[in-house]
Amino acid sequence: MILPNEVYVDSALETHPVVHRIRQGLDHLPWHSRGDLDRVIQDVLSYQSDPCAAGKQILCIRPYQGKLVKDCPGTIGHICCGYKIINVMTNCPLDCSYCILQTYLNNPCLTLYPEFTRIFSEIDEILDAHPHRIFRFGTGELGDSLALDGIVRFADEAVPLFARKLNAIFEIKTKACSVDHLLTLNHGGRTVCSWSLNPPTVIEGEEHRAASLEERLRAASRCADAGYHVGFHFDPLIAYPGWDDDYRRVVDLLFEHIEPCRAIWVSLGALRCSTSLKQVAQERFPTSRIFSGELIRGEDGKLRYLKPLRVAMYRHMVSWLRSYDAELFIYLCMERDDVWQEVFGTSPGSTAGLNSWFEERVRQFTEGGQ
Numbered sequence: 001m002i003l004p005n006e007v008y009v010d011s012a013l014e015t016h017p018v019v020h021r022i023r024q025g026l027d028h029l030p031w032h033s034r035g036d037l038d039r040v041i042q043d044v045l046s047y048q049s050d051p052c053a054a055g056k057q058i059l060c061i062r063p064y065q066g067k068l069v070k071d072c073p074g075t076i077g078h079i080c081c082g083y084k085i086i087n088v089m090t091n092c093p094l095d096c097s098y099c100i101l102q103t104y105l106n107n108p109c110l111t112l113y114p115e116f117t118r119i120f121s122e123i124d125e126i127l128d129a130h131p132h133r134i135f136r137f138g139t140g141e142l143g144d145s146l147a148l149d150g151i152v153r154f155a156d157e158a159v160p161l162f163a164r165k166l167n168a169i170f171e172i173k174t175k176a177c178s179v180d181h182l183l184t185l186n187h188g189g190r191t192v193c194s195w196s197l198n199p200p201t202v203i204e205g206e207e208h209r210a211a212s213l214e215e216r217l218r219a220a221s222r223c224a225d226a227g228y229h230v231g232f233h234f235d236p237l238i239a240y241p242g243w244d245d246d247y248r249r250v251v252d253l254l255f256e257h258i259e260p261c262r263a264i265w266v267s268l269g270a271l272r273c274s275t276s277l278k279q280v281a282q283e284r285f286p287t288s289r290i291f292s293g294e295l296i297r298g299e300d301g302k303l304r305y306l307k308p309l310r311v312a313m314y315r316h317m318v319s320w321l322r323s324y325d326a327e328l329f330i331y332l333c334m335e336r337d338d339v340w341q342e343v344f345g346t347s348p349g350s351t352a353g354l355n356s357w358f359e360e361r362v363r364q365f366t367e368g369g370q
């Protein structure tokens with residue numbers, strides 16, 4: 001686990017039980033209790049030459065104003081998967097060149113919101129208001145779900161809690177491999193452990209500080225052996241000379257480690273970014289090859305590969321993945337209806353349509369005994 005160098009805690013949370021527990025794991029680090037954490041963040045933004053890198057060394061523990069569980073914001077004109085994001089932590093000790101958080105957050109520090117009880121009551125409110133729908137919740141949108149969980153231990157509370165929910169599933173999404181603490185939890189078949197995958201050359205060149213492909217797949221295999229559902233995300237798919245051979249090898253390696261029928265879902269999403277992210281990433285990672293391909297601006301303002309290339313990449317991936325399991329549930333992340341049609345010959349048509357496909361898939365896995 002990659003730990004920060006120091007910890008700042010809001011003085012109002014100093015005696016909070018979650019903070020107390022985290023302190024036991026990080027007692028060797030300098031701890032500062034402060035009433036002005038905004039000032040700490042501003043200092044990182046103002047005085048550090050690379051605030052993103054500096055922020056990854058600092059853990060801030062602070063209260064959160066507003067809802068801690070939110071809808072995934074999606075993107076205009078594209079089909080979103082209707083996910084619920086749990087804001088337990090923002091930012092991440094790993095350092096991917098393409099990480100959207102480099103421009104997304106006005107706070108570059110690792111930031112933990114320790115009021116887990118509030119999170120759980122917000123989840124209950126959502127589930128109780130719609131008992132006939134099935135919701136997917138996850139912690140891996142504004143950070144990596146596992147990179148610091150060995151210390152934070154959110155999963156210790158969340159996994160058994162979701163085990164008791166009939167209309168929800170919890171996803172832990174990661175590029176890390178520290179799963180020891182998950183293996184003995186009572187998950188009740190209501191947690192998916194999922195890994196982002198890329199070829200070794202992309203991992204080494206772009207996903208700094210993340211686990212290797214082999215480590216991720218071994219961790220996935222251990223979680224599958226412990227009875228968890230597992231998922232995989234090929235996102236971002238990166239185009240470069242030889243990408244097809246490399247990705248095909250990743251698919252082969254994936255199913256050497258995992259029985260295809262254990263994968264609840266696989267997502268595909270070609271590289272996309274804002275102009276500002278491209279600029280920040282090129283400054284921070286001058287040797288990165290990630291933005292060397294041709295990217296064009298879509299209607300949501302994001303830069304993407306040209307549609308024919310995206311469709312070709314998705315079609316190849318689908319055929320390689322489905323050669324192992326024709327029924328494998330594969331979805332596209334943030335793509336338009338016409339792209340779905342060209343890749344699959346069908347489309348969910350809307351976020352609501354994709355949501356109902358997910359509900360059906362979750363029912364198969366939670367009620368069908370997979």
Ligand code: SF4
Nearest residue numbers: 092094095096099143
């Ligand atoms: S693991 Fe995810 S959150 Fe962390 S740096 Fe990489 S892309 Fe960003």
